[in-house]
Amino acid sequence: MVTFTAMETIGRQSPAGMPAALVSGGDLLMRERARPVVTTGFRSLDALLPAGGVRPGSLVEWLAEGDGGPGAGGAASLAFAVACRLAAAGAGDASEATRPRTILVVDRTGWFHPPAVLPWLDDKRRLVVARVARDDDEIWAIDQALRCTGVAAVLAWPRMRSGARSRVTGSQWSTAMRRWQLAAASSGAVGLFVRPMSTRSESSWAEARIAVSPLPGGGLTERRLRLRLAGGSWSAGVAEDRHVADVMLDLAKGCAGTVRTSAGPPWSGAIPQMMRLQGGDSCAERGGVACRAS
Amino acid sequence: MPRFLTIWLPRWPVQRRLLARPELRRVPVFVCRRERRGAMTVVSWAWADPPPTERRKSGSPARGTIPSGMSLAEAMAVLAVAHGSRACHVAEVQADDPVADREALERLARWCRRFSPTVGIEEVVAGEPECLHLDVTGTAGFFGGEEALARTAVWTLAARGLHARVAIADTPAAAWAAAHHTDIVAQAGGESSPLVVRRATAGASAPGVRLASRRRRRWVVVPRHEAARLAVLPVAALRIDESTAAAVAEVGIDTIGGVLALSSRSLASRFPPLLRRRLAEFRGHLAEPIMPPGGDALPQESQAFDFPVRASDLDERELVGLIEGLLDRCLVPLVARGVGVLALQVRLEHAARAAAPTVIDVGLFRPTASRSHLVELVRLRLARQRLPAEIDGVAVEVIAAGAVTCRQRLLFGGGVGGLESSDADAEVEMLLDRLAGRLGRAAVHEPRLVGDAQPEHAWIAAPPGSAPSAAGQDSRAREVRGRAAVGRASSRRDRARFSGARGCPLPRALPAGRRPIWMPPRPVPLVGPEGEVMAVAPDGPPVRFRLGDVLHRVVQAHGPERIETAWWRGPTVRRDYYVVETDSGERFWLFRRLRDGGWFLHGMFA
Numbered sequence: 001m002v003t004f005t006a007m008e009t010i011g012r013q014s015p016a017g018m019p020a021a022l023v024s025g026g027d028l029l030m031r032e033r034a035r036p037v038v039t040t041g042f043r044s045l046d047a048l049l050p051a052g053g054v055r056p057g058s059l060v061e062w063l064a065e066g067d068g069g070p071g072a073g074g075a076a077s078l079a080f081a082v083a084c085r086l087a088a089a090g091a092g093d094a095s096e097a098t099r100p101r102t103i104l105v106v107d108r109t110g111w112f113h114p115p116a117v118l119p120w121l122d123d124k125r126r127l128v129v130a131r132v133a134r135d136d137d138e139i140w141a142i143d144q145a146l147r148c149t150g151v152a153a154v155l156a157w158p159r160m161r162s163g164a165r166s167r168v169t170g171s172q173w174s175t176a177m178r179r180w181q182l183a184a185a186s187s188g189a190v191g192l193f194v195r196p197m198s199t200r201s202e203s204s205w206a207e208a209r210i211a212v213s214p215l216p217g218g219g220l221t222e223r224r225l226r227l228r229l230a231g232g233s234w235s236a237g238v239a240e241d242r243h244v245a246d247v248m249l250d251l252a253k254g255c256a257g258t259v260r261t262s263a264g265p266p267w268s269g270a271i272p273q274m275m276r277l278q279g280g281d282s283c284a285e286r287g288g289v290a291c292r293a294s
Numbered sequence: 295m296p297r298f299l300t301i302w303l304p305r306w307p308v309q310r311r312l313l314a315r316p317e318l319r320r321v322p323v324f325v326c327r328r329e330r331r332g333a334m335t336v337v338s339w340a341w342a343d344p345p346p347t348e349r350r351k352s353g354s355p356a357r358g359t360i361p362s363g364m365s366l367a368e369a370m371a372v373l374a375v376a377h378g379s380r381a382c383h384v385a386e387v388q389a390d391d392p393v394a395d396r397e398a399l400e401r402l403a404r405w406c407r408r409f410s411p412t413v414g415i416e417e418v419v420a421g422e423p424e425c426l427h428l429d430v431t432g433t434a435g436f437f438g439g440e441e442a443l444a445r446t447a448v449w450t451l452a453a454r455g456l457h458a459r460v461a462i463a464d465t466p467a468a469a470w471a472a473a474h475h476t477d478i479v480a481q482a483g484g485e486s487s488p489l490v491v492r493r494a495t496a497g498a499s500a501p502g503v504r505l506a507s508r509r510r511r512r513w514v515v516v517p518r519h520e521a522a523r524l525a526v527l528p529v530a531a532l533r534i535d536e537s538t539a540a541a542v543a544e545v546g547i548d549t550i551g552g553v554l555a556l557s558s559r560s561l562a563s564r565f566p567p568l569l570r571r572r573l574a575e576f577r578g579h580l581a582e583p584i585m586p587p588g589g590d591a592l593p594q595e596s597q598a599f600d601f602p603v604r605a606s607d608l609d610e611r612e613l614v615g616l617i618e619g620l621l622d623r624c625l626v627p628l629v630a631r632g633v634g635v636l637a638l639q640v641r642l643e644h645a646a647r648a649a650a651p652t653v654i655d656v657g658l659f660r661p662t663a664s665r666s667h668l669v670e671l672v673r674l675r676l677a678r679q680r681l682p683a684e685i686d687g688v689a690v691e692v693i694a695a696g697a698v699t700c701r702q703r704l705l706f707g708g709g710v711g712g713l714e715s716s717d718a719d720a721e722v723e724m725l726l727d728r729l730a731g732r733l734g735r736a737a738v739h740e741p742r743l744v745g746d747a748q749p750e751h752a753w754i755a756a757p758p759g760s761a762p763s764a765a766g767q768d769s770r771a772r773e774v775r776g777r778a779a780v781g782r783a784s785s786r787r788d789r790a791r792f793s794g795a796r797g798c799p800l801p802r803a804l805p806a807g808r809r810p811i812w813m814p815p816r817p818v819p820l821v822g823p824e825g826e827v828m829a830v831a832p833d834g835p836p837v838r839f840r841l842g843d844v845l846h847r848v849v850q851a852h853g854p855e856r857i858e859t860a861w862w863r864g865p866t867v868r869r870d871y872y873v874v875e876t877d878s879g880e881r882f883w884l885f886r887r888l889r890d891g892g893w894f895l896h897g898m899f900a
Contacts, residue, residue, distance in 0.1 A: 071898065072881050072900055074900065076811050113809060128726065128738065141732075144728055148722060151721075214880055214881070221806070
């Protein structure tokens with residue numbers, strides 16, 4: 001008796017090969033890896049990300065220390081710096097303004113203080129803030145923003161309220177996040193979500209989950225952060241020895257800070273081959289923002 | 295008995311500008327007309343949200359002593375005497391634009407059709423109109439009575455950021471007089487005669503707009519008592535010109551009651567015909583027609599049902615489909631003129647239930663002629679709207695329209711991303727419309743830096759797409775404003791550096807990288823149950839502090855950065871800010887209040 005697997009059955013029914021709607025996991029992985037990525041401006045962070053940068057149409061989670069509050073660990077600042085980088089990549093594209101450049105912040109807590117980050121933006125009118133008061137409004141607003149092809153990045157801190165936890169359950173969160181992932185994939189927008197570390201055990205549809213913890217030291221306008229790859233759908237592609245990295249965030253410019261020889265990063269190496277910069281090879285070409293390994 | 299409601303929008307030219315640029319609420323705003331030889335005369339002025347110290351100067355000469363027609367130089371001198379020279383430095387002077395004022399008032403008149411189908415703009419002898427007349431005969435019952443209607447009008451306009459005074463009377467002239475002189479009516483016996491003039495205090499106030507007293511914003515004059523109870527009002531309340539008022543004053547008459555006491559023969563022989571005409575209008579002997587707003591008529595379509603339809607039987611798709619059909623008919627004449635919809639009103643009539651129509655307002659940041667986009671916005675609002683039990687009909691009215699920017703598409707598409715920049719911008723605008731449709735227009739904003747050293751007031755939430763605050767301003771005026779409003783933001787170490795930047799607008803002088811990305815709405819006191827602070831030196835940084843249950847040990851502190859607000863802008867804020875880093879690497883923004891040494895948490899470098 002001859003038995004066929006499901007894929008073989010489909011293949012037999014379609015002599016020309018596999019239907020276009022069906023792809024194997026390996027092909028899907030190769031296809032995703034072939035998509036262009038945008039560098040974050042932090043070389044060590046790029047190495048931490050599975051694609052070697054932020055892939056348009058994906059979600060990235062930043063797990064912050066503390067639970068139920070915004071914390072003071074620097075995760076939101078780093079996420080916004082990456083959002084600025086995504087917006088700047090659109091503005092400096094070789095095909096001149098063919099990419100989205102708007103950053104939309106969905107602020108549930110009402111604690112977002114724009115003067116801290118407005119100096120980081122070349123075009124300050126590209127920042128839009130939407131304040132939401134309810135869980136369903138927050139989920140809807142993020143979904144709508146991620147579906148918009150004119151938005152470069154959506155920054156939000158869902159399930160993080162000042163003084164109290166959200167009432168969205170883990171399963172509802174997972175469903176909402178899946179919707180966001182599909183929305184982002186349809187438009188090319190990037191979702192950057194700052195979440196408390198306590199949600200690390202929950203399932204996630206993010207391409208990468210990065211735990212951010214602060215390190216002592218650094219100047220007044222510099223911030224040393226330790227990043228750990230804490231999961232994500234594509235995290236298996238990153239070698240184990242590259243799961244930890246340090247970055248120096250320049251709070252005045254929102255980019256990588258100066259290199260400190262005394263506090264060298266655990267990883268130092270070449271940019272992966274798969275990473276391709278959008279709009280030129282030199283990060284310094286865009287508004288004087290320099291990208292150096294921290 | 296006909297009844298009329300008058301909505302008075304004091305200093306309308308200024309209010310219109312404050313709606314467009316809310317950051318101007320903090321400074322004196324002068325709307326001026328340029329006369330021959332370059333002289334500037336004041337058309338209207340207001341200081342909507344002055345500092346508390348200036349607000350307390352109720353008897354200051356600047357209040358009410360800068361009339362329309364005064365030269366700008368003279369007005370500035372009066373302002374300097376009342377509020378100091380710094381108030382003149384920060385004052386905003388804008389050119390008069392009566393056409394734009396009129397158009398904005400016409401848009402508001404169309405929007406006010408939610409209260410009555412007959413809405414008109416007042417006809418003025420001189421100056422520019424500031425009032426709307428509504429024929430509310432028989433419609434007040436839908437709102438629960440005349441007083442409820444007046445209250446609803448005040449509240450609804452306040453929600454739009456407009457300060458209004460409202461009065462209801464038998465004639466438009468009497469309503470106009472009562473709306474303009476509510477204070478006099480109250481003092482002269484309105485409060486002691488509740489059967490005649492029912493006083494109602496306004497419970498709502500326009501956010502940040504305090505152009506007049508918060509109280510006595512609405513009056514309902516009981517029918518057939520205008521002549522008796524409004525007799526105490528000055529003669530100017532009859533809407534007469536200055537020469538006629540002077541002629542009346544010459545014979546020693548200063549109130550409407552005095553004029554009413556004169557015989558018709560005496561009136562005809564002594565005074566201009568305008569006075570007799572105004573008196574006849576006041577008494578109701580001469581009808582005063584209410585003309586709808588002029589200009590290009592904006593389309594309105596409606597459909598009445600043969601019999602009331604229960605909302606439970608009406609599918610949402612059917613209702614949206616009906617609205618879409620009406621909207622389509624409204625868009626046809628607009629598209630032919632090259633304009634799009636900027637504001638839309640959908641009314642669900644249910645007159646059979648003796649209730650006001652359910653109104654769905656849809657506002658856009660940019661004009662659009664896209665039917666699908668408008669229908670989507672209506673659908674979003676409908677989803678959150680509580681529908682009436684029965685619906686008699688549906689009406690769709692375009693409240694405001696604007697020119698639509700037409701773009702030529704590229705033959706071979708838009709490049710790599712498939713989108714041109716303009717297409718991406720259009721997508722963002724549609725997104726913002728959708729967000730504002732569900733979350734509310736106030737919930738979606740562009741943050742903008744303003745010239746204020748106090749961190750809580752260092753930025754404002756501006757409507758997306760609105761003109762930047764620096765547009766059209768004189769560079770020297772901006773420089774002076776920045777210097778005056780900056781207060782002092784200095785550090786002991788960098789005092790020279792930041793004090794040297796005083797001549798620049800504050801947005802440039804903000805110390806980059808020294809502001810936290812998270813800031814609580816109010817500073818959190820670090821005493822009592824919230825926390826505690828320990829500092830070694832009396833004026834030094836803290837060495838440890840407790841926030842909630844966590845004790846933080848400070849390993850590094852930067853500061854102090856002293857922030858002081860200018861003396862003239864209110865209770866002086868004097869704080870020494872420190873950026874403190876704890877042993878765990880977290881960074882907080884703390885300040886010591888110099889007045890009493892109290893410590894507060896004012897931000898986190900999240």
